[in-house]
Amino acid sequence: HISSYGMTLIGDPSSVKNKNNLLKLNVSKTAKKENIKTSDPRLIGASFAKIVVTLDTKDHTNKTLANNRIEVINISKDGYEAAAMKTKKFEREIKQRGILNILLGSAE
DSSP states (O other), rough: OOOOGGGOOOOGGGSSGGGGGGOOOEEEEEOOOOOOOOGGGGGOOOEEEEEEEEEEEOOOOEEEEEEEEEEEEETTTTHHHHHHOOHHHHHHHOOOOOOOOHHHOOOO
């Protein structure tokens, strides 16, 4: 998604000539078991994992441009670990909201 907007991810900011064009993106993810009560017979015995991904975008002066959180609950019949590994819902959220809206949206 990022490359389609002419953006490039780099690991070493010192290699960039024009520092004014840099954005710093911090991504953190937490996952925890979630106890969800459901009467849906298809979900009896399933494990639920609540995953929160936080994206913090800063400019070259370290000023925060945007903070965004995406919360997803993943479900698996194969246990908590399998539920936590699923990423399809997160990817769908990125596509639906648009990566630039997430990276450059208004700061909270």
